[in-house]
Amino acid sequence: MPSAYSIFIDFDGTVTENDVGYELFKRFTNSGTEPLVEKYRTGEINSYQCLSGECEIWNACKPSPADIDRFLEAQPVRRxxxxxxxxxxxxxxNPIILSEGFDFYIDKFLSHHGLSHLARITNRADYENGRLNPSFPYFGAGCGVCSNCKGYHINKLRPPKMCAIFIGDGHSDRHASRAADIVFARSYLGEIMTKSGAAFVPFDDFAEIMMKMENMFSDGIFAIGERLAFVYFSPRHHDSFRELWGCAEVMKFVGYPNGLGWSSRRYDRHFADMECRTDAIFLAIEDKAGLFLGEAKISFPDRDGCCHHDLKLFPRFWDKSVGFEAWRMILERAGARWPDAKAVVTPSIDNERAIGLYQKLGFQFSGDIETWEPPKEIANAIPVQYRKMVRHQN
Ligand SMILES: [Mg+2]
Ligand SMILES: [Zn+2]
Structure with a gap:
């Protein structure tokens, strides 16, 4: 289901074989920009300060426009x-290129390689007689650190139900890597994500990405964790879903001590309803071999800014820290979409395992014990005493 995906691509060192922007400034300033870039990479200055400073050094060097054109025309696209x-x-x-580089060289490169049709959001620099006059149209809108925050653009452009895929390689891709649901990373970005323990798909070239993406699209992958994958719920999960919701042990803490007990027709109605819902993302949880472990629901915030997510796992996976990883994935994916929303859960006061897990994830009790009374027409349900727990995103 390719229609469920938005794709965002870094430019320098990703679309291009070399880090063109970096090499361009380095070459035509006789490495004069190197100390600034080093300060940026170690976090001493932000990209806005780095790029503004690089333009000043460039202008003092007055490089020849013909030399610049020759340099750009020699730059290869990644395989x-x-x-x-x-x-x-x-x-x-339609993928979107997100870059903290400048349009004057990005546009030239794309046009040289017959790629001018690609959408792009970049910084700008008027380029006249070798002089650069930079402007940063998105600096004020983004995170305040990046000159053109890729995380900001992903959040703004991805419809919440869609999976955002980001492909990148560098320091300026950090916020994109948190906003995106699936990340293809190489070079510095791969190192940064490895250090922080974030899951990503490594790559060397686009032939490799294409092959992996084809598989993701056909499986309906929504997000990738360390050992788990979230997969868009589809008819191939119906039988497992019935088994899960029919399981007494899974349902006993939500008021159905003998399982849900639905008829096949009732399940079919439910599945049809899930497909139409616009206020939640319904996902199957699979291990890396494609085995169904349970289901996850990422809920959009309600009027009070509360997200009522849900997770159900077969009991045989309860004690294998699958629950912790799956919940972390739910909270991260929701947090990327709605940074100001709260996550709310309502565990039964008897469900000590779930309460312990929620506490470990940063949920805190809110309010007193309450009771859920099943509606009279539901014969097989019993009352549940529960307590609300709340977690603020991020
Ligand atoms: Mg890059
Ligand atoms: Zn940012």
Whole structure:
């Protein structure tokens, strides 16, 4: 289901084989910009300060426009990008390039390689007689640190039900890597994500990405964790879902001590309803071999800014820290979409295992014990005493 995906791609060192912006400034300032770039990479200055400073050094050097053009024309595209672009086009997916680089060299590169049709959001620099006059149209809107925050753009452009895929390589991709649901990373970005323990898909070129993406699309992958994958709920999960909701042990703490007890027709109605719902993302949880472990629901915030997510796992996976990882994935994916929302759960006061897990995830009790009374027409349900627990995102 390719229509469920938005794709965002870094430019320098991702679409391009080399880090063109970095090499360009380095070369035409005789490495004069190196100390600034080093300060940026170690976090001493932000990208806005780095890029503004680089332009000043550049202008003092007055490079020749003809030399710059020659340099840019010699820059290769990363292997497989042309086919990748064609592949996405055939699926009706329009990827967006997100870059903290400047339009004057990005546009020239894309046009030279017949890629001018690609959408891009970049910093700008008027370029006249070798002089650069930079402007940063998105600096004020983003995180306040990045000159053109890629995380900001992903959050703004991805419809919440869609999976955002980001492909990148560098320091300026950090916020994108948190906002995106699936990340393809190489080089510095791969190192940063490895250090922070975040899951990503490594790559060398676009032939590799295309192959992996084809599999993700056909499986309906929504997010990838360390050992788990969230997969868009689809008919291939119906039988497992019935088994899960029919399981007494799974349902006893939500008021159904003998399982849900629905008829096949009732389940079918429910599945049809899940497909139409616009206020939640319904996901199957699978291990890396594709085994169904349970289901996750990422809920959109309600009027009070509360997200009522849900997670159900077969009991045989309860004690294998699957629950912790799955909940972390739910909270991260929701947190990326709605940074100001709260997550709310209502565990039965008898469900000590769940309460312990929620506490470990940062949920805190809110209010007193309350009772859920099942409606009279539901014969097989019993009252549940529960307590509300709340966790503020991020
Ligand atoms: Mg890059
Ligand atoms: Zn940012």
């Amino acid at each position: 497989g990008f042309g086919q990748f672009d064609y592949y996405l086009h055939s699926l009706n997916i």
